[in-house]
Amino acid sequence: MEKVLLKKDLNSWAGKLGSYDIYAPFKSGDVWGYELMENQAEITLDYPNTAIPPKKILFPQREVLFEFEATQEGGMEIREVLPDDTPKIIFGVRSCDARGLAKLGKISQGGIEDVYFTRRRNQTVIAGLACHNPPSPYCFCTSVGGSPHSLEGMDILMTDLGDAYYLESVTEEGVKLMGSAEGIVTDPDDKQKADKEKIHSDSEKKILLDISDMEKINEALSEIFDTGLWDRESLSCLRCGICTFSCPVCHCFDVNDEIIRTHPLKGKRVRTWDNCQFPDFTMHSSGHNPRSDKASRLRQRVMHKFRYFNENCEEFLCTGCGRCIEKCPVGIDIVEVLEKAKTYEK
Template sequence: MEKTLAKKDFPQWVKKLTSWKIYLPKKDAGGRWNYAEADGEDVLETRQATLPPKTILFPQNEILLEFSKSRKGNAETLEVKEVLPPAEPTVVFGVRPCEAKAAWLLDEVFASEPRDIYYWMRRENTTLVGLACTPPPSDNCFCTSVEGSPHAEEGSDILLTDLGDKYYVRSLTAKGEALINAAKGLFEEAKPEDRKKVKAVHTESEKKIQRELKGARAVSEKLKTMFDSPFWDEEAMSCLRCGICTYICPSCHCFDINDEIIDTTPLRGKRVRTWDTCQFPDFTMHSSGHNPRPDKASRLRQRLLHKFQYFVQVYDKFMCVGCGRCITMCPVGIDIIKVLEKVRDHGA
């Protein structure tokens, strides 16, 4: 389904979606962009939010179950209650094509058997409305180097393209169509000249990407020979071992599961899944104290190999969408493009 929507009608569209919970990028009081709930004054802007919409599909904290003990006389009973995510239809507007692509990558992880029901309930209830990037939202965007593009469709249910006074609206899934049908009167059929314009805008947008990693597939192959290289020690010297690069990454999905106690007598608590990161030492530390990844070098290596070698070996896709957040936000300037370039050229 291909339509156009006058830009001035966008707020109308949002208003008509009364049975959906709606998120879109908004600037907070401090000038920072976040995916926030719609508030009646909603416009779309091509800015990179600090945290990707991963926070909606894979929230930082997710209660998996609740448990409680009770005692009747001498008999103790233990009750374990499954807690599933609320089944509320949700729309995220203004998703960057790379962020939607990241959801498509997360789908691989959480879809592989056995399926992760928590992720899937949210994913199936969420409609992602992508907005093609014209111009790129950050100086460090490099989506075109990792088999993506500023107008990629993977993961999106609808892709919007800004044509000046209107959006070109391309629906990609049934979920996308439902969203358009909910406000039918606002949309016009797309005309051939719109289609032509979209193509031109898309081609132009690719040229605006400022950073490039040449030969990403070759990097992937090269990494297979680099595991034992002292290279990683050098590259990781300045790493602070914080979790920024992974927490703000749209495709990083590692998590921890812990029991959190609410009450001790009688016992009552919840089992919670939280984001975790390969950059923390406790991520892999055995109970004995033995740690297969004992230093910053092995942890930096894990992050890069997971994204550019291991994931490629299993799914034939990069687990990096080239959003550049980890580059922009690294407090010590570790630049994934530069490191991978060094890998590519290592020993040459």
């Protein structure tokens, strides 16, 4: 289904979606983030991209898995906690982030199902937004199989035509959601169709970064596992968590018990984001850490994204959003690392 929605009607459409929790980009200070919108009038889609990707809505940084409480008989009572099933809409998701959600979806289905993620994803409609201009000078979505208007992971793709949005439904959910805009939206005319096509093709050309020979990256990486490249490239790494916490596909987590009361024991088992760059990541209980230095941690990050996941699923675990490059406090650039990896001579 394809429709056109006037920009001024976006808020009244959102007003019709009362049964949904609406998430949209929101600026606080200088930082954009996805926030639960209390007031539909505040929804704006005029934004570059958020600092933290929308994965935080479907895969929150803290998730309570279950609660436990010691019983008087000496046993332990366990109560499962599942995410609430309020339907959600996320407005304005960029193509890279939607692809990230699609990849996370695939991961959540691999092996043991991640019921928390799936449950939320099934309740969520993604109304994404195609890019006119790359939101960041470090965007490289076209190099990793995406595009500024990719449909992957979207339910609806919106394209900004200036005074209106061009809506394309991608899934059944999308069709259903667009149905709710009945009366506000109109059918697109030929000019609008052509405009949209032009915006899409133009936007691709505006991506500045381009990594060539990505199909060879797997081979290149497999040859440099044990080389000095990683020592060299990780010299300035601070071992902080910005790159992975701001990544739309990084999904490593840690599970901890949070104790609320010790006598009698009561607490929660929670899952929180973890990060391969932290020194205690993969720390064994013996105190040994198989990835004990920055070099091996940086290598793990690059290898996981461009080699291991590629070998298992035949796609990259990277959507080219450029956040890790833009946000890195010391200017470590994953594109640069890949370029160096390709040409590295032992």
